Structure formats: C-alpha cells, structure tokens
Amino acid sequence: MGRYHDLSRTFIPTSYSSKRVCTHCLGATVVIELVDFHKAYGSTIAVRELSFSVAPGQILGLVGPNGAGKTTTLRALTGMIPPSRGDLRVCGFNVCKSPLEAKRRLALVPDDPQLFRELTVEQHLAFTAGAYGIRNPDEAANQLLTQFDLIEKRHVAAGELSRGMRQKLAISCAYLINPEAVLFDEPLTGLDPRGIRILKQSIQARAEQGASIIISSHLLAMVEDICTHVLILNRGQQKFFGTIENLHREFGSDDQLCSLEDIFFAATDSEMLEAASAS
Ligand code: ADP
Numbered sequence: 001m002g003r004y005h006d007l008s009r010t011f012i013p014t015s016y017s018s019k020r021v022c023t024h025c026l027g028a029t030v031v032i033e034l035v036d037f038h039k040a041y042g043s044t045i046a047v048r049e050l051s052f053s054v055a056p057g058q059i060l061g062l063v064g065p066n067g068a069g070k071t072t073t074l075r076a077l078t079g080m081i082p083p084s085r086g087d088l089r090v091c092g093f094n095v096c097k098s099p100l101e102a103k104r105r106l107a108l109v110p111d112d113p114q115l116f117r118e119l120t121v122e123q124h125l126a127f128t129a130g131a132y133g134i135r136n137p138d139e140a141a142n143q144l145l146t147q148f149d150l151i152e153k154r155h156v157a158a159g160e161l162s163r164g165m166r167q168k169l170a171i172s173c174a175y176l177i178n179p180e181a182v183l184f185d186e187p188l189t190g191l192d193p194r195g196i197r198i199l200k201q202s203i204q205a206r207a208e209q210g211a212s213i214i215i216s217s218h219l220l221a222m223v224e225d226i227c228t229h230v231l232i233l234n235r236g237q238q239k240f241f242g243t244i245e246n247l248h249r250e251f252g253s254d255d256q257l258c259s260l261e262d263i264f265f266a267a268t269d270s271e272m273l274e275a276a277s278a279s
Contacts, residue, residue, distance in 0.1 A: 034087070
C-alpha cells in the first residue's frame, strides 16, 4: 500500500507488491522517461522536443485534439515507430537500444485491439504468457477473466466477442505480464458502465502497486477523475505537464477556467499556457 502526498497527489508506494519482480525498478523514481523526443513524418512534425517522466504510482492523462501527437508518442514508447530524435526509456532501458528489456516491462492497450480471430479468450492469455515467459499463469489468468467478466467466455473465439469484450481481453493480456508501465489509448471505448468502473478501479490498483500508467483519452472527466498528472499536447507541442492540482492551482482562480475541459480548450485554442508550462 502507500499514500497520496497531500499537495501533489502523487502516490508514494511504501512497499512494492511481491509480484513486482523488476529489481531494476525497485526504488526507481522514474519508470517512463522521454527526453527531447521529436518525430517527423516527412515534412509533418508530429511531436516536437517532448520531455516528461512518469514515476511509480503515477497515472498520467495524455490529452490533446486529433493530430496532437498522442498516438505517435505512445507508439514510439513501445518501439513500434523510431523517434527522429531523442531518448525514450522504460525502467532505464532505452527503447531503441535495448528494445527487449524495455518491452518486457511495458504493455500497450490500443484503442482498437487487434486480436487473433480464431484464438479463444483463454488461448490469448496462454499465448501472451508464453511470449513473455510468465510461469504458471493459470491462476492470474483466471483472476483477470473473473475481474473483467470474461470467465464465461473463456472458450469463445475472439472473433465472436463484442467490441467491449475484446477491449477487456486486451486489458487482461496486458495485466497478465504484470508490467511496470501500462499505456492505454482511449481505454473506455466500447466498455459498458460496469466495465468502465472495473477498468478505472484496476488502473488505480495497478498504480497503488507501483506501476506507471499513461492514459491517452478525450474523456476529460475520466482523466480528471483518476489521473495524478496531465500532459496537454497541441500540434505536437507540450502545453502543460504537471499534477492535476498544479493545473487547477495555476488556473483555478479564474472562474472561467475551473474544469480540465475549460483549461483544455484554452490551452489548445490559444497559446495562454505556454508561459505556465515553461516555468
Ligand atoms: P493524435 O493521436 O493526437 O490524434 P497522431 O500522433 O496520430 O495524433 O498524429 C500526429 C500528426 O502526425 C498528425 O498530423 C498526423 O497526420 C501525423 N501522422 C501520424 N502518423 C503518420 C504517418 N504514419 N505518416 C504521416 N503522418 C502521420
């Protein structure tokens, strides 16, 4: 368990779950780190000189309008696309130079998970466990299937699952490897209210166990609800990075800017947050 620091709402784990095996990360202050990340597709600059970090226990909300560079950032962190410049690290391992070590500690849940249509729910978990060298995965797999209401579907092929069930299966596979870093791209898409509640609780529980989490989402109320930190991107540029409390402290005195939604529109419609972000 742990506690939240009063001012920053940063979760500070006082002990790590016995399941956490990454000795590289124990005591680490940073799990995910981007330094001067820059990505260009030809003449299109998708992300400019982006630097931020996520510590154990922190949940970062990555927000920005379409084309802001959110997916590019998540894909670069997983090693799916190479950066044009800059360093991306997971648990200290450079994603480009030590891809296996970095990927071993990270899971991405994309907004539209690509599953194997013919494989059953249970076979997806077995495949994931095999690929990541997870020993005796059955108990953990069953717990996840129960947690995400998939236990009765365990023998059903992924091609026969609903959109929300596929999403829950992708989340279960991600959690099965017990990663130090979990990246979610629009994780609530397709989930029913019960699924949304279960996922939000599971994200907070993972963070309490010391995982670092990034959630890319347009659902600003959800970001405000469960994230400890927020990163606002606009046209590839960082407009704000910090705790939710700092965001409100900076802008909350103005009655016109009281919710994350208000601040989001102000940040992405104008350049008003540049000064605050730079300070
Ligand atoms: P977001 O996820 O915030 O909507 P993206 O990271 O998908 O934004 O895109 C950022 C910018 O990079 C956009 O201008 C987009 O058109 C461009 N982009 C993304 N992927 C490619 C690609 N494969 N080739 C060329 N341009 C791309």
